[in-house]
Amino acid sequence: MQDPISIMKKPLVRYSQKSVLIIEDFAEFARSLRGMMTTMGSKRVDIVYNGEDAIQACRERKYDIILSDYNLGDSKDGQQILEELHCFDLLKTNTVFVMVTAENTTAMVMGALEFQPDSYLTKPFNSHILKIRLDKAIFKKDTLAPIARLLRKKKWIEAAQKSNEILHEHPKFKMACLKHKFAALKQAKQYDKALELATSIINERPIPWAMLGVGEIFYLKKELARAVDLFSDMLNEFPMVTEAYDWLAKIQYQLGEPIEAQKTLTKAIERSPKALKRQKLLGKIAEENNDISTMTSAFRQAVKFGNNSAFASPDEFIKLTKSLGMQLKGNSEVDRKKIVDEADTVFARLDNRFKNEVGTKFRSAVAHADFCSITNDDEKVDKYLASANKYYDRIEEHIGCDESLEISESLKALGQQELAESILEEAVEQYFDNPKFIKKAASLTTNKNLIANSKKANQLNNKAVQLFTNKDYGQAIQYFSKAAEIAPNNVNINLNLAQACLKYFQAKEHRLEFLKQAESVLSTITRLAFTDPRYERYSELSRLTQLMLQSA
Amino acid sequence: MTENNNNSLFSIILASTVHDMKNSLGMMLEALNQVFEDIPDDRSQKISPQYGVVQYESSRVNSSLMQLLALYKIENNQLPFNPGYHNLFDFVEEQTMAHLPLFEAKGFSVKIDVDPEIEVVFDEALMAMVVTNIIGNAIRYAHSELLINVEFNAGTTLVISDDGPGYPAPMLELAGDYIQGINQSSGSTGLGLFFADKVAGLHQHDNNSGRISLSNGGQLGGGVFKITIP
Numbered sequence: 001m002q003d004p005i006s007i008m009k010k011p012l013v014r015y016s017q018k019s020v021l022i023i024e025d026f027a028e029f030a031r032s033l034r035g036m037m038t039t040m041g042s043k044r045v046d047i048v049y050n051g052e053d054a055i056q057a058c059r060e061r062k063y064d065i066i067l068s069d070y071n072l073g074d075s076k077d078g079q080q081i082l083e084e085l086h087c088f089d090l091l092k093t094n095t096v097f098v099m100v101t102a103e104n105t106t107a108m109v110m111g112a113l114e115f116q117p118d119s120y121l122t123k124p125f126n127s128h129i130l131k132i133r134l135d136k137a138i139f140k141k142d143t144l145a146p147i148a149r150l151l152r153k154k155k156w157i158e159a160a161q162k163s164n165e166i167l168h169e170h171p172k173f174k175m176a177c178l179k180h181k182f183a184a185l186k187q188a189k190q191y192d193k194a195l196e197l198a199t200s201i202i203n204e205r206p207i208p209w210a211m212l213g214v215g216e217i218f219y220l221k222k223e224l225a226r227a228v229d230l231f232s233d234m235l236n237e238f239p240m241v242t243e244a245y246d247w248l249a250k251i252q253y254q255l256g257e258p259i260e261a262q263k264t265l266t267k268a269i270e271r272s273p274k275a276l277k278r279q280k281l282l283g284k285i286a287e288e289n290n291d292i293s294t295m296t297s298a299f300r301q302a303v304k305f306g307n308n309s310a311f312a313s314p315d316e317f318i319k320l321t322k323s324l325g326m327q328l329k330g331n332s333e334v335d336r337k338k339i340v341d342e343a344d345t346v347f348a349r350l351d352n353r354f355k356n357e358v359g360t361k362f363r364s365a366v367a368h369a370d371f372c373s374i375t376n377d378d379e380k381v382d383k384y385l386a387s388a389n390k391y392y393d394r395i396e397e398h399i400g401c402d403e404s405l406e407i408s409e410s411l412k413a414l415g416q417q418e419l420a421e422s423i424l425e426e427a428v429e430q431y432f433d434n435p436k437f438i439k440k441a442a443s444l445t446t447n448k449n450l451i452a453n454s455k456k457a458n459q460l461n462n463k464a465v466q467l468f469t470n471k472d473y474g475q476a477i478q479y480f481s482k483a484a485e486i487a488p489n490n491v492n493i494n495l496n497l498a499q500a501c502l503k504y505f506q507a508k509e510h511r512l513e514f515l516k517q518a519e520s521v522l523s524t525i526t527r528l529a530f531t532d533p534r535y536e537r538y539s540e541l542s543r544l545t546q547l548m549l550q551s552a
Numbered sequence: 553m554t555e556n557n558n559n560s561l562f563s564i565i566l567a568s569t570v571h572d573m574k575n576s577l578g579m580m581l582e583a584l585n586q587v588f589e590d591i592p593d594d595r596s597q598k599i600s601p602q603y604g605v606v607q608y609e610s611s612r613v614n615s616s617l618m619q620l621l622a623l624y625k626i627e628n629n630q631l632p633f634n635p636g637y638h639n640l641f642d643f644v645e646e647q648t649m650a651h652l653p654l655f656e657a658k659g660f661s662v663k664i665d666v667d668p669e670i671e672v673v674f675d676e677a678l679m680a681m682v683v684t685n686i687i688g689n690a691i692r693y694a695h696s697e698l699l700i701n702v703e704f705n706a707g708t709t710l711v712i713s714d715d716g717p718g719y720p721a722p723m724l725e726l727a728g729d730y731i732q733g734i735n736q737s738s739g740s741t742g743l744g745l746f747f748a749d750k751v752a753g754l755h756q757h758d759n760n761s762g763r764i765s766l767s768n769g770g771q772l773g774g775g776v777f778k779i780t781i782p
Contacts, residue, residue, distance in 0.1 A: 124581060126649075126652065174671070207636060241632075
């Protein structure tokens with residue numbers, strides 16, 4: 001029988017060679033999907049029924065095709081799965097991810113412009129639609145894969161060039177190529193070119209991703225007023241693009257308008273509450289605005305949505321208990337027992353979820369002691385302080401900047417001067433280049449030398465950075481070394497020093513002693529957590545040093 | 553604020569109910585597929601028309617549910633409008649694929665006469681609901697042929713023509729007032745056209761709004777539905 005629909009010639013996809021993962025909590029739908037894939041020729045079709053198993057399956061095997069239901073009951077939703085697969089690097093460059101949904105998908109698309117699936121399918125659909133969607137998505141992904149590979153390797157300029165080439169060969173994928181090109185130019189910090197590209201697109205048609213792009217470039221170019229105007233205009237036209245509220249709020253906050261920022265975020269949350277990062281930012285800003293009930297509800301939601309997420313952090317738990325404590329302090333009308341019970345539950349969940357992190361257990365114990373002091377439960381205060389002291393001795397990694405402030409503030413309030421000072425000392429040594437931190441630390445510490453020393457180290461470091469920028473690497477090494485004498489454990493200074501040594505080695509006839517110095521400086525950095533924002537730079541410098549040592 | 557709250561609560565209930573009904577429909581169809589597969593070929597030939605009816609009617613129920621939900625959200629400003637560049641041929645081909653089993657069962661021929669290079673800016677999810685529904689209707693009235701082509705005149709116009717008896721005169725006279733077309737006896741709820749009109753209107757560019765129009769005749773001599781996106 002002749003095909004009733006005149007179909008164009010399509011590139012042939014060999015489904016027999018594609019591995020498929022189906023993520024679907026309805027066993028019958030899962031079976032029916034597997035039937036469709038098998039009919040198309042797929043030999044390897046795995047089924048999982050929830051998000052956790054999906055992540056596990058992808059750790060064990062890199063699939064070519066993933067068909068995921070959006071709504072998976074109490075488990076992670078399809079969008080969360082996609083985000084985690086991206087962040088843990090569990091997808092191949094050309095893995096095709098198809099989101100299966102029950103309803104119009106636009107709300108999902110608009111709320112998640114950063115990680116988009118390759119295709120959406122609305123239930124119910126037949127095998128013809130599935131095949132045609134997959135054929136197209138696979139062809140598109142394979143065609144664009146050379147750009148994606150370069151982006152993955154952070155070869156931004158090459159990626160931008162490749163986008164032009166592929167755009168030329170496949171005009172059909174013009175928009176996708178331009179989107180990649182924009183991302184590459186932005187990453188390469190070629191802001192003017194990126195801006196020109198995005199502007200030319202929105203002058204044609206106001207496409208949400210391009211508008212966000214223009215706003216983001218304004219932000220990166222520090223033209224904050226223009227960025228505010230753009231995002232505000234954008235929200236009039238596209239009130240559902242929640243990323244635009246996030247950007248606007250972030251900028252308003254930076255401009256010192258926390259009240260406005262809170263209003264903006266509240267609007268985003270009305271439209272899309274299921275966002276951990278957004279709830280956390282709202283909670284933080286509400287705290288600054290002294291809006292304790294908003295702070296509580298935001299962190300409560302963050303804890304709730306973090307339950308299924310790999311991106312949950314101790315932060316939202318601690319902040320939630322802090323806000324509950326503030327409610328107890330501020331108001332005698334509240335149901336005290338209910339609040340104390342909630343806080344206890346939150347602490348228990350925090351300790352359980354992060355039971356392998358000593359640093360978090362320490363932080364939790366201090367916060368718990370602090371909370372119990374509000375209810376005048378001296379016995380418990382002593383108990384948690386004892387735990388805190390026990391954990392403190394076992395901490396190996398550097399405590400973060402904000403966490404150090406939070407912990408030492410609580411310890412001071414609890415009369416633990418000595419421990420508080422030693423935490424502040426370490427933190428000041430680590431984070432003296434952060435003026436906001438130093439200001440707060442100065443108000444907490446009684447050790448005036450501490451701040452004075454940090455200023456000295458900061459001056460030396462700044463001077464050295466200036467010398468480094470002027471390519472005077474020899475002098476830069478001298479000044480970084482002097483700064484490191486004052487703050488021997490400061491990760492940034494040591495990284496700077498190592499980098500200067502490498503540069504000097506390259507510039508100065510490859511004298512091996514500088515390479516060795518870089519190696520020895522890096523070897524002193526032993527307490528850096530994988531999750532620390534400085535870790536990436538540390539690991540890149542270590543890699544380069546080893547590379548140069550091998551060829552020296 | 554309270555009214556707002558009530559609306560959004562109602563919207564949540566409506567959405568979850570629609571999801572549930574859609575799931576039920578899906579399960580029913582799936583179960584029916586199983587039954588159909590287990591029937592020997594000589595028998596299944598015989599019941600194939602009835603099977604087609606169930607499939608067709610459930611796709612109508614499904615499409616009405618989706619449109620109702622979408623309409624409710626449009627009215628309450630809860631429906632995001634998400635324009636993007638889309639390949640028109642690919643889009644049309646997909647909407648026809650949704651009805652492929654029925655085309656096969658009825659021996660229909662469907663011709664897509666759209667330049668495969670054209671990219672048009674529209675909201676894909678909303679337009680998909682409109683076009684699938686219109687094709688579904690055309691199947692109901694067409695004799696054996698459907699044609700989808702495109703015209704350019706102050707925008708892009710997608711034209712869906714069939715070789716059936718055409719739209720009844722009272723319907724052609726409605727000219728935009730599609731609520732008036734509700735007629736219980738003819739089974740016309742007014743939903744499809746009302747929805748199509750709304751979706752077309754959401755598409756705006758250079759002070760032009762999208763629009764729909766109905767006529768009779770065209771290349772196949774039957775009903776002609778046009779939707780124009782500026």
